[in-house]
Amino acid sequence: MGGIAGVRLRAELDTAELPPAHGARVEEAVRGLSGRSPTRPPHPDAFRYEIDQIDDPGSAPVSVDERDLPPELKDLVERAAESAEIEGPGR
Amino acid sequence: MTHRCSRHCILPPGLLHKLAENGSEEARKTALETLTLDHRFRLARAEAAARTGGRPMQPVTFAREGGRAQRTIYDQHNEKAQAPGTVARSEGQGPVEDAAVNQAYDGLGATYDFYWSRFQRDSIDGQGLPLLGLVHFGRNYGNAFWDNAGHMFFGDGDGRVLTQTTAGTDVIGHELTHGVTQHEANLVYSGQSGALNESISDVFGIQVKQYLKGESVQDSNWLIGEDIVGPELSPALRSMVEPGKANKYDDQPASMDGYVGGGDVHTNSGIPNRAFYVVASTLGGNSWDAAGPIWYAALCDPSLPATATFSDFAKRTLIQAERAYGAQSSEASAVRKGWDDVKVPL
Numbered sequence: 001m002g003g004i005a006g007v008r009l010r011a012e013l014d015t016a017e018l019p020p021a022h023g024a025r026v027e028e029a030v031r032g033l034s035g036r037s038p039t040r041p042p043h044p045d046a047f048r049y050e051i052d053q054i055d056d057p058g059s060a061p062v063s064v065d066e067r068d069l070p071p072e073l074k075d076l077v078e079r080a081a082e083s084a085e086i087e088g089p090g091r
Numbered sequence: 092m093t094h095r096c097s098r099h100c101i102l103p104p105g106l107l108h109k110l111a112e113n114g115s116e117e118a119r120k121t122a123l124e125t126l127t128l129d130h131r132f133r134l135a136r137a138e139a140a141a142r143t144g145g146r147p148m149q150p151v152t153f154a155r156e157g158g159r160a161q162r163t164i165y166d167q168h169n170e171k172a173q174a175p176g177t178v179a180r181s182e183g184q185g186p187v188e189d190a191a192v193n194q195a196y197d198g199l200g201a202t203y204d205f206y207w208s209r210f211q212r213d214s215i216d217g218q219g220l221p222l223l224g225l226v227h228f229g230r231n232y233g234n235a236f237w238d239n240a241g242h243m244f245f246g247d248g249d250g251r252v253l254t255q256t257t258a259g260t261d262v263i264g265h266e267l268t269h270g271v272t273q274h275e276a277n278l279v280y281s282g283q284s285g286a287l288n289e290s291i292s293d294v295f296g297i298q299v300k301q302y303l304k305g306e307s308v309q310d311s312n313w314l315i316g317e318d319i320v321g322p323e324l325s326p327a328l329r330s331m332v333e334p335g336k337a338n339k340y341d342d343q344p345a346s347m348d349g350y351v352g353g354g355d356v357h358t359n360s361g362i363p364n365r366a367f368y369v370v371a372s373t374l375g376g377n378s379w380d381a382a383g384p385i386w387y388a389a390l391c392d393p394s395l396p397a398t399a400t401f402s403d404f405a406k407r408t409l410i411q412a413e414r415a416y417g418a419q420s421s422e423a424s425a426v427r428k429g430w431d432d433v434k435v436p437l
Contacts, residue, residue: 001355002357003234003236004234004256004357005253005320005324005328005357006289006328006329007252007340008355009252041239041280043236043237043239044236044237044269044280044288044289045236045237045266045269047234086252086323086340
């Protein structure tokens with residue numbers, strides 16, 4: 001969410017659809033974001049990603065500034081964002 | 092006979108700039124190195140201010156005559172590197188083939204000219220900070236942003252949500268104004284101060300567009316981002332007249348009745364946005380005649396805290412209006428009307 005448009009976009013990704021080793025790296029990278037505090041204040045109109053692990057209901061969603069996305073997640077998140085749908089009332 | 096050592100001379104940035112453009116190879120190299128070092132001082136100051144919030148320390152002044160932008164546009168070649176890529180157009184260079192480069196160059200110039208002509212503000216920091224635009228950032232990147240470190244990044248858009256982001260003069264004015272805010276009140280980017288930060292960028296972004304197009308308050312449609320939206324967000328990102336009505340996903344409130352606790356800074360910014368519109372349209376003429384200067388003075392008011400609420404800012408707009416025009420003036424009355432309309436207490 002965020003950006004100059006200020007809209008919330010949503011996309012789902014199933015790591016089971018990735019090659020096993022790649023999927024494992026992605027899951028580990030997401031777990032590594034848990035509990036991390038932001039390293040710096042967000043710059044205006046930055047994108048912020050909220051990653052929710054649907055298959056692990058006990059885990060809390062993680063929030064990360066686009067600049068702080070780990071390399072394992074960068075390409076994946078950005079590709080997912082390209083096909084994401086806008087969340088909202090859609091009047 | 093006195094010996095004059097060139098190392099002890101202070102060269103103003105304007106002269107350095109001319110050397111960089113027209114000097115010998117050695118002179119160009121030296122001038123560019125000096126300008127880069129100059130730029131690093133400003134960035135370090137800005138970066139420190141951004142980390143802590145609150146007003147930056149008093150800046151060191153440089154010997155410089157204002158009134159001329161120092162623009163450099165870089166091509167990021169659809170990569171997401173944060174450092175500038177290839178120089179695509181420098182200050183004073185004519186238009187190039189790449190339309191995005193030319194749009195960024197023109198938009199940065201229009202924003203500089205607006206701040207200089209209306210407020211005698213020499214660039215973002217008031218001291219001639221070079222304006223660096225980085226176009227073609229990322230692949231199908233639907234965003235534009237100011238990085239708090241002296242750079243404005245432009246994506247080409249994804250064609251659905253946003254299109255080419257260099258096409259919006261108001262967008263460029265919006266982003267550069269984040270830099271102005273950073274160097275003034277340095278409003279913390281969350282809660283009401285964050286929504287104010289966003290609103291101030293819309294307020295001055297729309298003025299830059301209106302000023303460039305010669306639009307009065309009546310001529311303008313007061314839409315933000317209409318030149319960069321894709322079909323999903325058509326016709327615009329935000330409306331300063333009717334917050335919440337710019338597109339089918341627009342969730343901005345138009346008054347404190349609809350304030351969203353914990354809401355995104357782009358959501359609640361609709362409230363002070365409309366306040367500005369009401370003040371400007373009540374006064375008539377051009378937004379930059381009185382409403383703009385009042386808002387600018389409030390932003391630059393040293394007593395405005397980094398964690399300002401809407402009410403903190405509103406009070407200062409009234410103080411500035413009364414100071415400049417008188418307590419019984421039509422300007423002060425318009426300011427009261429604007430904030431009353433959106434139900435922000437003065």
